[in-house]
Amino acid sequence: MDKFWITKQLGGGSFGTVFEAQHRPTGEVVAVKYLRETFSSFEQCLSLPEVQSLSKLRHPNIVQLKDVIFENDSAFLVFEYMQSSLLDLMMKRRTKFTEEEVRSICFQMFQGLAYMHRNGYFHRDLKPANVLVKDGARVVKIADLGSAKEIDSPPPYTDYVTTRPYRAPEVLLRSGLYGPKVDMWAMGAIIAELFSFWPLFPGESADDQMFKICSVIGSPTWESWPEGQLLAQNLNYQFPKIGGVGLSAMIPSASRSAIQLISSLCSWDPSARPTTAEALRHPFFVGNYKIPRAIPLRQSNILPASNSLIFA
Template sequence: MGEPETPDSELQQIRLKRIKQEGFFPVPSDDRLGRCRSVKEFEKLNRIGEGTYGIVYRARDTSTNDIVALKKVRMDKEKDGIPISSLREITLLLKLRHPNIVELKEVVVGNHLESIFLVMGYCEQDLASLLENMQTPFSEAQVKCIILQLLRGLQYLHENFIVHRDLKVSNLLMTDKGCVKIADFGLARAYGVPLKPMTPKVVTLWYRAPELLFGTTTQTTAIDMWAVGCILAELLAHKPLLPGSSEIQQIDLIVQLLGTPNENIWPGFSKLPLVGQYTVRKQPYNNLKHKFPWLSEAGLRLLNFLFMYDPKKRLEWKHVGGVHLRCA
């Protein structure tokens, strides 16, 4: 008689134990790719940057000769598969199709379970590096065109109940034909009604809306619109508008620029979770006009609408026509 067979459940336990001991393991060739192509079909040309959740390469698709951006999904210390942040980004991007949003073409895999790459549409530069290398600031007409494209992309996101939550110049890409594309959706979230609590520790500090700094947990599309105001000002001034080094300094810079918030201009302000933790300076004036004395009335009006303290009064993309923003 032969040896008794090992039950399936016991075999599964042995297999899982071995995986746990050995870490990531090669996937059998028959099961490796499934419906995904192999990253070996892409020739890496050079490293072009690092997003919130992975390194980005410029690469050539050898089957089509197209130049693409290849983003390696970061799997640091992950034992349970793809990080939830990357899954959110992949899930969102697979659904999004708009001229002003970076395109996720497909997901490809390497030889091991930790090797997953996003194949994105390639853009020649991001606005942060472009600003660094420009000798003179953008003209007001050029800024209008950039912001208009950003707002069109945001319109699409917000209409589809997605808030980006990390808008900044380094997350805005531009093709060599001047097309602006919103990128890096690692912090983006779908939202609904009623609004669910979310962590306020989002959006890079310099672009973070005051309601986040004061601890709100109900985030709306208004936090993206505040970031648009910061980006608009940065493009006009050729430098960041509110470069705080800490949350308290960030609040102080906002107050110096816009004046001290209160219940009259921002109903509910005094009830925000962190208001009692900060001593906010008394500053009664809005200094935007002094900061941008050369800016047109339409430009100043747009900045003021984007920098409304009260998120409910802050400009939404659908009201942009009221401030006469056109691509010149």
């Protein structure tokens, strides 16, 4: 890490701390994530899920991992620098996003997510805090792939994934057989939040979370989601008998096409939720149908040391 000059702390959590840094030889500004976990080898650093996934995912709407450094039993992940998270941007804004701004942000997120799903990964922790932005959200990138999972990896999967307000009902009901459609549920919740600047389903516990969902979209029936009813039975859980106030009541500023998209994404039955490609073809994105291939990213000027690795 002697080639980097730490300029300030950007954030932190149970995983470790993120710093803004400058590469001394080139002046390039980057974000460095220091991981609190102790590592015994460089190979162990490379086996991290976030490193494994980002080494294979190269897309302009997915944050770029530039380097992995192993030093003094510690791991440092070096990322391209983005100005803030989407959550921070929302908290600092004095006015809500226009629908055109919401459309742009979500279209970029769906592009990154589509590439991720096509290449065999799903994120499992999509939320505004894990989306990075630059130039007032004109550039949007999905980040924090520490919970990402290979789609073809054998289940069961852990049922404690995704921050609660964005957690799909099948995960709340402890299904170990969920898949990429959990990301689509999270996208529905995020789109709604971009209009209101408030979580659509702000539950304080798993039970309260389920109640909040039912109070908005109505409780599922045996006809609408039989698999969910079976999951609930296994937990001795009974869905509250609520009709739901409807999405339009929660986000009155959203257009009809936006409500329709959110409604499809927040379907009880995962099989009823659209794929990323289907979402990008939704009328909400009229005129923005093309899903581009991954484009060449700007090459880093940072040269790897013997204990680091650049993904070129």
